[in-house]
Amino acid sequence: MLDIAEELHRWVEQGRDFAVATVVAVGGSAPRLPGAALAVDSEGTAIGSVSGGCVEGAVYDLCRQALEDGETVLERFGYSDEDAFAVGLTCGGVIDILVTPVRGGILPAAVGAAAGGEAAALARITEGPAGLMGRALLVHPDGSYEGGLGGHPELDRTAAGEARAMLDAGRTGTVTIGEDGSRCGQPLTLLVESSVPAPRMIVFGAIDFAAALVRVGKFLGYRVTVCDARPVFATPARFPEADEVVVEWPHEYLARTDVDARTALCVLTHDAKFDVPLLELALKLPVAYIGAMGSRRTHEDRNKRLREVGVTELELARLRSPIGLDLGARTPEETALSIGAEIVAARRGGSGVSLTGAHTPIHHDGPDAPAGRIGSVA
Numbered sequence: 001m002l003d004i005a006e007e008l009h010r011w012v013e014q015g016r017d018f019a020v021a022t023v024v025a026v027g028g029s030a031p032r033l034p035g036a037a038l039a040v041d042s043e044g045t046a047i048g049s050v051s052g053g054c055v056e057g058a059v060y061d062l063c064r065q066a067l068e069d070g071e072t073v074l075e076r077f078g079y080s081d082e083d084a085f086a087v088g089l090t091c092g093g094v095i096d097i098l099v100t101p102v103r104g105g106i107l108p109a110a111v112g113a114a115a116g117g118e119a120a121a122l123a124r125i126t127e128g129p130a131g132l133m134g135r136a137l138l139v140h141p142d143g144s145y146e147g148g149l150g151g152h153p154e155l156d157r158t159a160a161g162e163a164r165a166m167l168d169a170g171r172t173g174t175v176t177i178g179e180d181g182s183r184c185g186q187p188l189t190l191l192v193e194s195s196v197p198a199p200r201m202i203v204f205g206a207i208d209f210a211a212a213l214v215r216v217g218k219f220l221g222y223r224v225t226v227c228d229a230r231p232v233f234a235t236p237a238r239f240p241e242a243d244e245v246v247v248e249w250p251h252e253y254l255a256r257t258d259v260d261a262r263t264a265l266c267v268l269t270h271d272a273k274f275d276v277p278l279l280e281l282a283l284k285l286p287v288a289y290i291g292a293m294g295s296r297r298t299h300e301d302r303n304k305r306l307r308e309v310g311v312t313e314l315e316l317a318r319l320r321s322p323i324g325l326d327l328g329a330r331t332p333e334e335t336a337l338s339i340g341a342e343i344v345a346a347r348r349g350g351s352g353v354s355l356t357g358a359h360t361p362i363h364h365d366g367p368d369a370p371a372g373r374i375g376s377v378a
Contacts (some may be wrong), residue, residue, distance in 0.1 A: 001022045001035070001037040001039075001107070001110070001111070001122065002035065002037075002110065002111070002114040002122060002193045003036060003037055003040060003048070003196075003197065004037055004047055004048040004132070005110075005114035005115040005210075006028060006114075006115045006126060006134045007039070007047045007048075008020070008039055008047075008059075008111045008115070009112055009114075009115035009116075010100075011039075011041055012108045012111055012112065013206070016041045016042060016043075016104055017041065017042045017064040017067060017101070017102070018040060018041040018042065018063075018067070018102050018150070018275070019037050019038050019039065019040055019064070019099060019100060019101045019217070019302040020038070020039045020052075020062055020063070020064075020099070020100055020102055020103065020125075020156045020355070021034065021038045021039070021040075021050055021059045021062060021098070021099045021100075022034075022035065022036070022037045022093050022095070022096050022097065022098050022099075022100070022123075022189065022191070022193075022206055023036045023050050023097055024074070024096050024097065024098045024126040024174070024189075024191045024327050025043070025095070025126070025174060025189075025191075026094065026145040026268050027093060027094035027095075027208045031193055032050055032051060032062065032095070033118035034136075034170070034172060034173060034174065034193075034194045035048050035172040036048070036049065036234075037050065038050045038056065038059050038060070038063065038249065039063070039188055039242075039341035040060055040064060040067070040124065041129060041256065042067055044062055044064070044310075046063075050097055051077070051095065053289065055077045055095075056076070056080060056113050059097060059099070060120065060377065062075060062097075063099055066086035066099045066100065066101045067101055068238060070101050070139070071101070071188060072098065072099065072100045072101070072133050073098075073099050073329045074096060074097070074099075074127075074133065075096070075097050076094065076095070076096050076097075077094070077095050077097065078093075078094040083286045087149070088319050096293065097128070097132075097190050098126050098134065098138075098191070100124075100125070100134045104214055105136070105147070105350035106122075106136045106138050106146055106147030106242075107122075107136060109138055109146060109147075109306070110122040110136070110138045113138065113195065114141065114195035114297060118138055118148045118195070119139075119140075119141045119167060119168035119194075119195065119196045119197065120139065120141075120167070120194075120195050121138075121139055121157050121163040121164065121166060121194045121195070122136060122137070122163075122192070122193045122195075123136065123137045123139060123149075123160070123163040123189060123190045123191070123192045123193075124137075124176075124191050124193075125149055125188065125189070126152060126174070126189050126191045127189035127191065128179065128187070128188035128189065129151070129179070129184070129350055130151050132149060132188070135147075135148065136149070137148040137149060137156060137159055137160055137163065139163040139164050139167060141164070141316065143164050145160040145163075151368060152179060152180040152313055153375050155177075155179065155188075157181065158177050158248075158290070158366075159177065159190055162177065162190065162192065162347040163190070163192045163282060164190045166194055167192075167194045167196070168203065169194075169261075169297045170194055170196045170199075170261075170262060171192075171194055172191075172192065172193050172194050172202075173191075173192060173255055174189055174191050174192070175189070175190050175192060175367075176188065176189050176190075176312070177190065179224050184323075185265070186320075197223070198221055198222060198223040198224065199222055199223070199228070199260075199264070199265070200222060200223050200224075200258075200259065200260075200262070200263045200289075201213075201217040201220075201222035201223070201224045201252070201263070201264045201265075202224075202225045202227060202257070202259075202264070202265050202266070202341075203217070203224065203225065203226050203242075203266045203268060203270035204227050204250040204266065204268060204269055204274070204278060205228055205229075205266045205267065205269035205270075205274070205278075205293070206226055206229065206230065206233035206235075206238065206239070206245075207233070207268055207269075208209070208232040208332045209268055209332045209335050209336065210226055210239070210268050210291070211238065211239055211332065212331075212332035212333045212335065212336035212339070213266060213332075213335075213336040213339055214226060214239055214241050214242045215241055215336065216336040216337060216339070216340040217264075217340070218241055219340075220340055220343070220344070222264065223243045223244075224241075224243050224244075225240050225242065225243060225244040225245075225246060225249075226239045226242045226245045226246070227245075227246040227248060227250050227254075228245070228246075228247065228250070229245045229248060229250065229255045229274065230247075230272045232277060233353070234246065234247045239245050239279065245370075249274075249277075250267075250274050250277075250278040251274075251277040251278040251280070251281050253280060254282060258286055259286075259328040260287070261286055261287065261288060262287075263287040263288055263289075264287070264288055264289040265282050265285075265287055265289065265290045265291070266291050266293075267279060267282070267290070267292040267323075268293045268295065268337060269293075270292070270294040270298055272291050272301070272302065272305055273373065275292060275302055276302065276305045276306060276309060278319070279306055279311070279312055279319065280306060280309050280310075281301070283306075283311055283315040283316065283318055283319060284315065287321065288343075288346065288347060289342075289343050289346050289347070290318055290319055290320065291320035291321065291323035291324070291339060291342065291343075292319060292320070292321040292322075292323055293322065293323045294321065294322055294323075295320075295322065298322075299321045299322055302321070303316060303319075303321075315323070320342060321348070324338035324339040324342050325338045325341045325342070325352045326352075327340075340347065
């Protein structure tokens, strides 16, 4: 639900009644992951998507019904080829969808937090006793929470602890706990949706390839910083789409800025005096992706220099160099596309090979894959 938080927050501010259908579980080659949502207001306006089009019409009707009767329902959609007009997923997957009318309660607060860029996790019961279905907690980074799941007094505390752990990792997915808050007793399944600030992409080297990569990074949902020690090149006018342009030696900036396990570092300087001190530091940081531009000759020379300053073979193995996938790219835009594709493949566990003729899954990551802001990539 938090993947469409900004639009839903506008509805909340306008006082609209609406219902939200959220993907809570998937199986097989399902088109959307848990957390994907479709919302319908009392006037019939719809936003979002739960299946890329396969079952949107049926889910739309479920939302309209939920607005009328005020009931929360869980519906499963699978694949059927027995009837050409039957509602189902053409991909052959299975999705469970929780449909909830939103009229006050904790859901508007969760939407407001996500729309405001706050880190927060929404935990909702998706499997369990009928009387608890759809009950929700809004969990903050400090472990405090709002709302309640009902049932045993320990249930809220246990659920909040599970949700906080997933929020710390920026993950969305399901967790199972006992109805009494322990690992025993009748099980409850919670969908935990984490909303966190956009992941960072830091592009080192204010060159024309960097300008193209900024655009790709923004398209993929990153907050993009361009850093270069040369003030004549590192200007906002040259990188109008960047969130930040920094004039500073790259390794000094990296040493003082905040990075995390979702951060992508793209080194485009291909100049040893910048690259070596920068990569010496970068390869020790717990970031998601480190790539460096340069020819294979530059790559070999750079690795030699990095070994000389004490970088280990294990650390060097983290470096994607030459940067990007083999697309035969020539232009800055094509090169930026190849870098963006490699970042996505690294995050999702993809091979980067053509799907034509391959026998690997189309979707490699499960519902608990690391994410940035719901609906974006890291």
